[in-house]
Amino acid sequence: MDNKKNRAVVQVPGTSANCGPGFDCLGLATTIYNYLDLTLLHANKVVVEAAGEGAENIPRGKRNLTWQAVQRLLQEVGRETDFKGAIIRTRNNVPISRGLGSSSTAIVGGLVAANEILGAPLTRQELLKLATELEGHPDNVAPALFGGFTVSVMDKGAVQTFSFQPRIKLKLIVAVPDFELSTRLARKVLPKNISMKDAIFNVSRASMLIAALVEGREDLLPLAFDDALHQPYRKKLVPGMTEVFEAAKAAGALGAAISGAGSCLIAFTTTRSGLEEKISSAMVEEFKAHGVKSKALILNVDKRGAKVIKKGAESK
DSSP states (O other): OOGGEEEEEEEEEEESTTTOOTTEEEEEEEEEEEEEEEEEESSSOOOEEEEEGGGSSSOGGGGGGHHHHHHHHHTTTOOOTOOOOEEEEEOOOOOSSSSHHHHHHHHHHHHHHHHHHHTSSOHHHHHHHHHHHHHHTTTTHHHHHHEEEEEEEEEEEEEEEEEOOOOOEEEEEEEESSSOOOOHHHHHHSSSOOHHHHHHHHHHHHHHHHHHHHOOOOGGGGGGGGOOOHHHHHHSTTHHHHHHHHHHHHTTTTTEEEEESSOOEEEEEEEETOHHHHEEEHHHHHHTTTTEEEEOOOOOSSSSSSSSEEOOOOEE
């Protein structure tokens, strides 16, 4: 049977969650992308072909995360008996287990591609519900779907997300160390309880961060990226973290934070500052001083989120 009409190709941005004080609720989409070429099959087989970052570690067959997302969508719309398998081809640029949302790209890519093939029966908000269910929290899947910065709230199991474009033209400098850091380990080091002082510290800075981005107040950003809830506890997992932050700010960054759960560290500057190369060099050199090899990515804020770039064309 001709499977051409059962095919879609999607582009999904990598993401950075938390943004410092916005633990588990703030996220942003970046201009580094994974690509998924999905063909739904009537036959009960799953073929996975992967290229690029971490290709050798991506599960094949029905353990594949993208396939699990596709299956969940098929169940949601009552089409699981129509399509029992898939051909999944991925080209990945987002580093795996580094805090840039690689798992979210797999989930969101599968949902968006399958939804497109089926004639878009679900809205983006409904896709967000499924993505959050699969990922466990919305702070990476929301920007991957909607683009820009996102603020997400969980209420009785339901997720609500506000997506916006900052009025400050940001450049994102991401230092990518040569070691992975699992989200599970990064969560294990966090305390079960926090002080009122630390709660107020984070609420005030997360509020300031959103206000500064929405109003275009670049002068307020140096106050806005600090955190007391997760970064102080995770710094022992990323050698030289505090010093890399300080090196970035000394080179002109407006602020710096752990990207997601790490191991990547992200610094923020503006497009007009022209400091991105200086900041990236400072971060890589400081990591090196702590015995960590790294590379720097200079990115922008992605504005669109996941998008379909091809549908129904013949697979190569």
